[in-house]
Amino acid sequence: MEEAVLRQLFERHFPAWAHMSEDDRAALIRNTAPVSYKKGVCVHGAESECIGILLIRKGMLRTYLLSEEGREVTLFRLREGDLCILSASCVMEAITFDVHVDAEEDTDALLINASFFSQLTERNIYVECSAYKTTVERFSDVMWAMQQILFMSMDKRLAVFLWDELSKTQGNTVRLTHEQIARYIGSAREVVSRMLKYFASEGIVELSRGGIRILDKGKLRGFI
Protein backbone atom coordinates (compact mmCIF):
# COMPACT_ATOMS: atom_id res chain seq x y z
CA MET A 1 0.00 0.00 0.00
CA GLU A 2 1.28 3.47 -0.80
CA GLU A 3 2.73 5.44 2.09
CA ALA A 4 0.62 8.49 1.28
CA VAL A 5 -2.57 6.41 1.66
CA LEU A 6 -1.40 5.01 4.99
CA ARG A 7 -0.54 8.47 6.24
CA GLN A 8 -3.99 9.72 5.33
CA LEU A 9 -5.69 6.80 7.09
CA PHE A 10 -3.64 7.26 10.25
CA GLU A 11 -4.17 10.99 10.26
CA ARG A 12 -7.92 10.45 10.16
CA HIS A 13 -8.34 7.43 12.43
CA PHE A 14 -5.31 7.16 14.71
CA PRO A 15 -6.04 9.72 17.45
CA ALA A 16 -2.43 10.27 18.59
CA TRP A 17 -0.99 10.83 15.08
CA ALA A 18 -0.84 14.61 15.63
CA HIS A 19 1.25 14.04 18.77
CA MET A 20 3.83 11.75 17.16
CA SER A 21 7.32 12.63 15.95
CA GLU A 22 8.13 12.19 12.24
CA ASP A 23 10.42 9.28 13.23
CA ASP A 24 7.64 7.52 15.11
CA ARG A 25 5.23 8.08 12.22
CA ALA A 26 7.68 6.47 9.82
CA ALA A 27 8.20 3.58 12.24
CA LEU A 28 4.45 3.13 12.63
CA ILE A 29 4.09 2.89 8.86
CA ARG A 30 6.93 0.33 8.66
CA ASN A 31 5.20 -1.77 11.35
CA THR A 32 1.80 -1.74 9.68
CA ALA A 33 0.63 -4.31 7.15
CA PRO A 34 -2.61 -4.66 5.20
CA VAL A 35 -4.63 -7.75 6.15
CA SER A 36 -7.82 -9.30 4.80
CA TYR A 37 -10.25 -11.64 6.51
CA LYS A 38 -12.93 -13.66 4.76
CA LYS A 39 -16.41 -13.52 6.28
CA GLY A 40 -16.70 -15.92 9.21
CA VAL A 41 -12.98 -16.22 9.87
CA CYS A 42 -11.61 -15.99 13.43
CA VAL A 43 -9.45 -12.87 13.71
CA HIS A 44 -8.49 -13.22 17.36
CA GLY A 45 -9.23 -16.09 19.75
CA ALA A 46 -9.05 -16.09 23.52
CA GLU A 47 -6.15 -18.55 23.52
CA SER A 48 -4.31 -17.32 20.43
CA GLU A 49 -1.35 -14.98 20.55
CA CYS A 50 -2.41 -11.37 20.31
CA ILE A 51 -1.85 -10.01 16.84
CA GLY A 52 -1.87 -6.25 17.35
CA ILE A 53 -4.11 -3.26 16.73
CA LEU A 54 -6.46 -3.39 13.74
CA LEU A 55 -7.69 -0.33 11.89
CA ILE A 56 -10.71 -1.40 9.87
CA ARG A 57 -10.85 -0.12 6.30
CA LYS A 58 -13.84 -2.11 5.04
CA GLY A 59 -16.17 -4.72 6.45
CA MET A 60 -17.12 -5.56 10.02
CA LEU A 61 -15.66 -7.36 13.04
CA ARG A 62 -17.68 -8.88 15.86
CA THR A 63 -16.29 -9.16 19.40
CA TYR A 64 -17.82 -11.78 21.65
CA LEU A 65 -17.43 -13.94 24.73
CA LEU A 66 -17.43 -17.72 24.32
CA SER A 67 -18.36 -20.06 27.16
CA GLU A 68 -16.81 -23.48 27.71
CA GLU A 69 -20.04 -24.98 26.40
CA GLY A 70 -19.75 -22.96 23.19
CA ARG A 71 -22.33 -20.30 23.98
CA GLU A 72 -21.54 -16.92 22.42
CA VAL A 73 -22.45 -13.50 23.74
CA THR A 74 -21.86 -10.60 21.37
CA LEU A 75 -20.26 -7.57 23.04
CA PHE A 76 -19.93 -5.09 20.15
CA ARG A 77 -19.19 -4.75 16.46
CA LEU A 78 -16.51 -2.63 14.78
CA ARG A 79 -16.84 -0.93 11.42
CA GLU A 80 -14.86 1.19 8.94
CA GLY A 81 -12.56 3.63 10.72
CA ASP A 82 -12.77 1.81 14.07
CA LEU A 83 -9.70 0.61 15.94
CA CYS A 84 -9.75 -2.93 17.35
CA ILE A 85 -7.65 -2.75 20.53
CA LEU A 86 -8.68 -5.96 22.28
CA SER A 87 -6.81 -7.96 19.64
CA ALA A 88 -3.68 -6.45 21.25
CA SER A 89 -4.79 -7.06 24.84
CA CYS A 90 -1.47 -8.78 25.66
CA VAL A 91 0.41 -5.49 25.38
CA MET A 92 -2.10 -3.45 27.39
CA GLU A 93 -1.30 -3.91 31.05
CA ALA A 94 -4.74 -2.94 32.36
CA ILE A 95 -6.60 -5.46 30.16
CA THR A 96 -6.65 -8.79 31.96
CA PHE A 97 -9.46 -10.48 30.02
CA ASP A 98 -9.65 -11.93 26.57
CA VAL A 99 -12.34 -12.04 23.94
CA HIS A 100 -12.98 -13.55 20.54
CA VAL A 101 -13.07 -11.49 17.37
CA ASP A 102 -14.56 -12.79 14.11
CA ALA A 103 -14.92 -11.22 10.69
CA GLU A 104 -18.64 -10.64 10.33
CA GLU A 105 -18.20 -9.63 6.68
CA ASP A 106 -15.24 -9.76 4.29
CA THR A 107 -12.96 -7.32 6.04
CA ASP A 108 -9.89 -5.30 5.01
CA ALA A 109 -7.81 -3.77 7.74
CA LEU A 110 -4.41 -2.43 8.68
CA LEU A 111 -2.54 -4.42 11.31
CA ILE A 112 -0.10 -2.61 13.60
CA ASN A 113 2.09 -5.27 15.13
CA ALA A 114 1.70 -5.79 18.87
CA SER A 115 5.28 -5.46 20.05
CA PHE A 116 5.89 -2.25 18.09
CA PHE A 117 2.66 -0.81 19.46
CA SER A 118 3.74 -1.74 22.96
CA GLN A 119 7.04 0.15 22.51
CA LEU A 120 5.20 3.12 21.05
CA THR A 121 2.83 3.38 24.04
CA GLU A 122 5.82 3.26 26.36
CA ARG A 123 7.52 6.23 24.77
CA ASN A 124 4.48 8.29 23.78
CA ILE A 125 1.88 9.04 26.46
CA TYR A 126 -0.59 10.29 23.81
CA VAL A 127 -0.60 6.92 22.08
CA GLU A 128 -1.06 5.15 25.41
CA CYS A 129 -3.85 7.53 26.40
CA SER A 130 -5.75 7.16 23.13
CA ALA A 131 -5.47 3.36 23.30
CA TYR A 132 -6.97 3.35 26.79
CA LYS A 133 -9.60 5.90 25.81
CA THR A 134 -10.68 3.76 22.85
CA THR A 135 -10.83 0.76 25.18
CA VAL A 136 -13.08 2.70 27.56
CA GLU A 137 -15.41 3.44 24.63
CA ARG A 138 -15.65 -0.32 24.11
CA PHE A 139 -16.29 -0.66 27.88
CA SER A 140 -19.30 1.60 27.31
CA ASP A 141 -20.48 -0.70 24.50
CA VAL A 142 -20.08 -3.73 26.73
CA MET A 143 -22.06 -2.14 29.54
CA TRP A 144 -24.87 -1.44 27.10
CA ALA A 145 -24.83 -5.05 25.91
CA MET A 146 -24.70 -6.31 29.49
CA GLN A 147 -27.77 -4.34 30.49
CA GLN A 148 -29.63 -5.70 27.48
CA ILE A 149 -28.68 -9.27 28.31
CA LEU A 150 -29.22 -9.14 32.04
CA PHE A 151 -32.29 -7.04 32.40
CA MET A 152 -34.40 -7.04 29.29
CA SER A 153 -37.11 -9.52 28.60
CA MET A 154 -36.72 -11.44 25.37
CA ASP A 155 -39.50 -9.66 23.45
CA LYS A 156 -38.06 -6.29 24.32
CA ARG A 157 -34.51 -7.37 23.43
CA LEU A 158 -35.60 -8.66 20.06
CA ALA A 159 -37.69 -5.56 19.34
CA VAL A 160 -34.80 -3.25 20.27
CA PHE A 161 -32.47 -5.25 18.05
CA LEU A 162 -34.81 -5.17 15.02
CA TRP A 163 -35.43 -1.47 15.58
CA ASP A 164 -31.69 -0.71 15.66
CA GLU A 165 -31.09 -2.78 12.54
CA LEU A 166 -33.88 -0.96 10.71
CA SER A 167 -32.45 2.45 11.53
CA LYS A 168 -29.04 1.30 10.29
CA THR A 169 -30.25 -0.04 6.96
CA GLN A 170 -32.96 2.52 6.23
CA GLY A 171 -35.14 -0.21 4.76
CA ASN A 172 -37.95 -2.45 5.97
CA THR A 173 -36.11 -5.75 5.97
CA VAL A 174 -33.55 -7.19 8.36
CA ARG A 175 -31.46 -9.65 6.36
CA LEU A 176 -30.15 -11.90 9.09
CA THR A 177 -30.83 -15.52 10.03
CA HIS A 178 -32.45 -16.39 13.35
CA GLU A 179 -29.13 -17.95 14.31
CA GLN A 180 -27.30 -14.67 13.71
CA ILE A 181 -29.87 -12.65 15.62
CA ALA A 182 -29.62 -15.08 18.52
CA ARG A 183 -25.88 -14.50 18.65
CA TYR A 184 -26.24 -10.75 18.58
CA ILE A 185 -28.67 -10.63 21.45
CA GLY A 186 -27.08 -13.41 23.48
CA SER A 187 -29.90 -15.89 23.20
CA ALA A 188 -30.63 -19.25 21.55
CA ARG A 189 -31.89 -19.70 17.98
CA GLU A 190 -35.01 -21.55 19.16
CA VAL A 191 -35.95 -18.70 21.48
CA VAL A 192 -35.51 -16.12 18.72
CA SER A 193 -37.53 -18.20 16.23
CA ARG A 194 -40.34 -18.62 18.71
CA MET A 195 -40.46 -14.90 19.48
CA LEU A 196 -40.31 -13.99 15.77
CA LYS A 197 -43.24 -16.33 15.11
CA TYR A 198 -45.12 -14.56 17.84
CA PHE A 199 -44.26 -11.17 16.30
CA ALA A 200 -45.48 -12.54 12.91
CA SER A 201 -48.75 -13.75 14.42
CA GLU A 202 -49.24 -10.24 15.78
CA GLY A 203 -48.75 -8.76 12.32
CA ILE A 204 -45.58 -6.98 13.35
CA VAL A 205 -43.23 -8.83 11.01
CA GLU A 206 -43.34 -11.12 8.00
CA LEU A 207 -40.83 -13.96 7.89
CA SER A 208 -39.32 -15.14 4.63
CA ARG A 209 -36.15 -16.82 3.41
CA GLY A 210 -34.55 -13.44 2.69
CA GLY A 211 -35.00 -12.14 6.21
CA ILE A 212 -37.51 -10.40 8.44
CA ARG A 213 -39.74 -7.70 6.95
CA ILE A 214 -41.16 -5.23 9.41
CA LEU A 215 -44.86 -4.62 8.69
CA ASP A 216 -45.87 -2.51 11.67
CA LYS A 217 -43.18 -0.20 13.04
CA GLY A 218 -45.56 1.36 15.55
CA LYS A 219 -46.34 -1.98 17.15
CA LEU A 220 -42.66 -2.92 17.17
CA ARG A 221 -41.85 0.38 18.87
CA GLY A 222 -44.43 -0.48 21.49
CA PHE A 223 -42.24 -3.29 22.80
CA ILE A 224 -39.28 -1.01 23.40
Place this chain on the structure above:
Amino acid sequence: MEEAVLRQLFERHFPAWAHMSEDDRAALIRNTAPVSYKKGVCVHGAESECIGILLIRKGMLRTYLLSEEGREVTLFRLREGDLCILSASCVMEAITFDVHVDAEEDTDALLINASFFSQLTERNIYVECSAYKTTVERFSDVMWAMQQILFMSMDKRLAVFLWDELSKTQGNTVRLTHEQIARYIGSAREVVSRMLKYFASEGIVELSRGGIRILDKGKLRGFI
Protein backbone atom coordinates in the same frame (compact mmCIF):
# COMPACT_ATOMS: atom_id res chain seq x y z
CA MET B 1 -7.02 17.20 56.96
CA GLU B 2 -3.38 18.22 57.02
CA GLU B 3 -1.81 19.03 53.67
CA ALA B 4 1.17 16.76 54.35
CA VAL B 5 -1.18 13.80 54.82
CA LEU B 6 -3.02 14.58 51.59
CA ARG B 7 0.25 14.88 49.70
CA GLN B 8 1.37 11.50 50.98
CA LEU B 9 -1.92 9.86 49.98
CA PHE B 10 -1.84 11.35 46.48
CA GLU B 11 1.79 10.45 46.00
CA ARG B 12 1.00 6.84 46.80
CA HIS B 13 -2.39 6.39 45.13
CA PHE B 14 -2.80 9.04 42.42
CA PRO B 15 -0.78 7.67 39.49
CA ALA B 16 -0.17 10.98 37.70
CA TRP B 17 1.08 12.86 40.80
CA ALA B 18 4.71 12.56 39.68
CA HIS B 19 3.80 14.20 36.35
CA MET B 20 2.01 17.20 37.85
CA SER B 21 3.35 20.72 38.34
CA GLU B 22 3.59 22.11 41.88
CA ASP B 23 0.74 24.52 40.97
CA ASP B 24 -1.52 21.68 39.87
CA ARG B 25 -0.69 19.68 42.99
CA ALA B 26 -1.69 22.63 45.17
CA ALA B 27 -4.90 23.07 43.14
CA LEU B 28 -5.68 19.34 43.46
CA ILE B 29 -5.31 19.59 47.23
CA ARG B 30 -7.59 22.67 47.34
CA ASN B 31 -10.22 20.79 45.32
CA THR B 32 -10.19 17.69 47.50
CA ALA B 33 -12.39 17.20 50.54
CA PRO B 34 -12.66 14.34 53.03
CA VAL B 35 -16.01 12.51 52.89
CA SER B 36 -17.54 9.74 54.98
CA TYR B 37 -20.31 7.32 54.06
CA LYS B 38 -22.21 5.15 56.50
CA LYS B 39 -22.58 1.48 55.59
CA GLY B 40 -25.46 0.98 53.15
CA VAL B 41 -25.58 4.59 51.94
CA CYS B 42 -25.82 5.38 48.21
CA VAL B 43 -22.64 7.14 47.10
CA HIS B 44 -23.53 7.56 43.44
CA GLY B 45 -26.78 6.75 41.65
CA ALA B 46 -27.41 6.38 37.95
CA GLU B 47 -29.61 9.48 37.88
CA SER B 48 -27.75 11.64 40.38
CA GLU B 49 -25.22 14.29 39.43
CA CYS B 50 -21.73 12.91 39.28
CA ILE B 51 -19.77 13.85 42.36
CA GLY B 52 -16.17 13.36 41.29
CA ILE B 53 -13.30 10.97 41.83
CA LEU B 54 -13.10 9.13 45.15
CA LEU B 55 -9.88 7.88 46.69
CA ILE B 56 -10.82 5.33 49.32
CA ARG B 57 -8.99 5.60 52.64
CA LYS B 58 -10.96 3.05 54.66
CA GLY B 59 -13.94 0.80 54.05
CA MET B 60 -15.42 -0.58 50.86
CA LEU B 61 -17.57 0.59 47.95
CA ARG B 62 -19.69 -1.68 45.76
CA THR B 63 -20.44 -0.82 42.14
CA TYR B 64 -23.51 -2.41 40.58
CA LEU B 65 -26.11 -2.26 37.85
CA LEU B 66 -29.74 -1.83 38.81
CA SER B 67 -32.60 -2.93 36.57
CA GLU B 68 -35.93 -1.14 36.29
CA GLU B 69 -37.44 -3.96 38.35
CA GLY B 70 -34.89 -3.40 41.12
CA ARG B 71 -32.60 -6.34 40.36
CA GLU B 72 -28.97 -5.66 41.24
CA VAL B 73 -25.88 -7.10 39.58
CA THR B 74 -22.59 -6.44 41.34
CA LEU B 75 -19.77 -5.43 39.01
CA PHE B 76 -16.84 -4.93 41.38
CA ARG B 77 -15.84 -3.67 44.82
CA LEU B 78 -13.27 -0.99 45.67
CA ARG B 79 -11.07 -0.97 48.76
CA GLU B 80 -8.42 1.12 50.53
CA GLY B 81 -6.16 2.88 48.04
CA ASP B 82 -8.51 2.35 45.08
CA LEU B 83 -9.77 5.21 42.93
CA CYS B 84 -13.48 5.29 42.09
CA ILE B 85 -13.68 6.87 38.62
CA LEU B 86 -17.20 5.91 37.58
CA SER B 87 -18.59 8.36 40.14
CA ALA B 88 -17.15 11.04 37.83
CA SER B 89 -18.41 9.48 34.61
CA CYS B 90 -19.98 12.78 33.53
CA VAL B 91 -16.56 14.35 33.00
CA MET B 92 -15.09 11.36 31.13
CA GLU B 93 -16.09 11.64 27.50
CA ALA B 94 -15.61 7.95 26.64
CA ILE B 95 -17.85 6.72 29.47
CA THR B 96 -21.43 6.73 28.24
CA PHE B 97 -22.97 4.42 30.85
CA ASP B 98 -23.84 4.90 34.45
CA VAL B 99 -23.72 2.67 37.48
CA HIS B 100 -24.70 2.70 41.13
CA VAL B 101 -22.15 2.89 43.92
CA ASP B 102 -23.01 2.04 47.55
CA ALA B 103 -20.92 2.04 50.69
CA GLU B 104 -20.57 -1.62 51.59
CA GLU B 105 -18.96 -0.73 54.91
CA ASP B 106 -18.49 2.56 56.76
CA THR B 107 -16.19 4.29 54.32
CA ASP B 108 -13.81 7.27 54.52
CA ALA B 109 -12.59 8.74 51.26
CA LEU B 110 -11.16 11.80 49.59
CA LEU B 111 -13.42 13.44 47.03
CA ILE B 112 -11.83 15.31 44.12
CA ASN B 113 -14.54 17.50 42.67
CA ALA B 114 -15.68 16.62 39.17
CA SER B 115 -15.29 19.94 37.38
CA PHE B 116 -11.76 20.50 38.69
CA PHE B 117 -10.81 16.96 37.68
CA SER B 118 -12.22 17.60 34.23
CA GLN B 119 -10.04 20.72 33.83
CA LEU B 120 -7.01 18.84 35.11
CA THR B 121 -7.44 16.02 32.57
CA GLU B 122 -7.69 18.63 29.83
CA ARG B 123 -4.38 20.25 30.64
CA ASN B 124 -2.43 17.19 31.81
CA ILE B 125 -2.35 14.16 29.51
CA TYR B 126 -0.85 11.99 32.31
CA VAL B 127 -3.88 12.59 34.51
CA GLU B 128 -6.21 11.81 31.59
CA CYS B 129 -4.25 8.68 30.73
CA SER B 130 -4.21 7.35 34.28
CA ALA B 131 -7.95 7.97 34.65
CA TYR B 132 -8.65 5.97 31.49
CA LYS B 133 -6.19 3.27 32.49
CA THR B 134 -7.88 2.88 35.88
CA THR B 135 -11.23 2.69 34.09
CA VAL B 136 -9.88 -0.08 31.84
CA GLU B 137 -8.84 -2.01 34.98
CA ARG B 138 -12.46 -1.80 36.09
CA PHE B 139 -13.48 -2.95 32.58
CA SER B 140 -11.39 -6.05 33.28
CA ASP B 141 -13.27 -6.56 36.58
CA VAL B 142 -16.61 -6.19 34.79
CA MET B 143 -15.64 -8.72 32.13
CA TRP B 144 -14.76 -11.19 34.86
CA ALA B 145 -18.10 -10.60 36.58
CA MET B 146 -19.91 -10.88 33.26
CA GLN B 147 -18.38 -14.27 32.49
CA GLN B 148 -19.37 -15.50 35.95
CA ILE B 149 -22.94 -14.32 35.52
CA LEU B 150 -23.47 -15.45 31.95
CA PHE B 151 -21.67 -18.72 31.80
CA MET B 152 -21.32 -20.31 35.19
CA SER B 153 -23.85 -22.62 36.69
CA MET B 154 -25.18 -21.57 40.07
CA ASP B 155 -23.36 -24.19 42.15
CA LYS B 156 -20.05 -23.25 40.57
CA ARG B 157 -20.68 -19.52 41.00
CA LEU B 158 -21.50 -19.93 44.66
CA ALA B 159 -18.50 -22.21 45.25
CA VAL B 160 -16.15 -19.75 43.51
CA PHE B 161 -17.56 -16.92 45.59
CA LEU B 162 -17.19 -18.76 48.91
CA TRP B 163 -13.69 -19.85 47.94
CA ASP B 164 -12.65 -16.28 47.12
CA GLU B 165 -14.12 -14.98 50.37
CA LEU B 166 -12.27 -17.64 52.37
CA SER B 167 -8.94 -16.73 50.81
CA LYS B 168 -9.57 -13.08 51.62
CA THR B 169 -10.47 -13.62 55.28
CA GLN B 170 -8.04 -16.45 56.08
CA GLY B 171 -10.70 -18.04 58.28
CA ASN B 172 -13.31 -20.76 57.89
CA THR B 173 -16.40 -18.60 58.06
CA VAL B 174 -17.99 -16.30 55.50
CA ARG B 175 -19.93 -13.68 57.47
CA LEU B 176 -22.47 -12.57 54.91
CA THR B 177 -26.23 -12.99 54.63
CA HIS B 178 -27.76 -14.99 51.79
CA GLU B 179 -29.17 -11.72 50.52
CA GLN B 180 -25.68 -10.16 50.33
CA ILE B 181 -24.23 -13.22 48.60
CA ALA B 182 -27.07 -13.16 46.08
CA ARG B 183 -26.22 -9.56 45.25
CA TYR B 184 -22.55 -10.30 44.84
CA ILE B 185 -23.11 -13.14 42.42
CA GLY B 186 -26.03 -11.59 40.58
CA SER B 187 -28.65 -14.07 41.70
CA ALA B 188 -31.73 -14.18 43.92
CA ARG B 189 -31.70 -14.83 47.67
CA GLU B 190 -33.97 -17.85 47.32
CA VAL B 191 -31.62 -19.44 44.81
CA VAL B 192 -28.61 -18.87 47.05
CA SER B 193 -30.42 -20.23 50.11
CA ARG B 194 -31.45 -23.34 48.21
CA MET B 195 -27.93 -23.96 46.95
CA LEU B 196 -26.43 -23.35 50.40
CA LYS B 197 -28.87 -25.87 51.89
CA TYR B 198 -27.70 -28.34 49.27
CA PHE B 199 -24.05 -27.61 50.16
CA ALA B 200 -24.95 -28.13 53.84
CA SER B 201 -26.65 -31.44 53.12
CA GLU B 202 -23.46 -32.51 51.35
CA GLY B 203 -21.40 -31.67 54.45
CA ILE B 204 -19.56 -28.90 52.64
CA VAL B 205 -20.80 -26.03 54.80
CA GLU B 206 -22.59 -25.44 58.09
CA LEU B 207 -25.16 -22.66 58.19
CA SER B 208 -25.68 -20.53 61.29
CA ARG B 209 -26.87 -17.07 62.19
CA GLY B 210 -23.34 -15.74 62.10
CA GLY B 211 -22.65 -16.86 58.56
CA ILE B 212 -21.48 -19.86 56.58
CA ARG B 213 -18.77 -22.10 58.01
CA ILE B 214 -16.85 -24.13 55.48
CA LEU B 215 -16.43 -27.73 56.71
CA ASP B 216 -14.91 -29.39 53.67
CA LYS B 217 -12.64 -27.21 51.54
CA GLY B 218 -11.72 -30.10 49.28
CA LYS B 219 -15.34 -30.76 48.33
CA LEU B 220 -15.96 -27.04 47.83
CA ARG B 221 -12.91 -26.86 45.56
CA GLY B 222 -14.41 -29.71 43.54
CA PHE B 223 -17.19 -27.45 42.31
CA ILE B 224 -14.80 -24.86 40.90
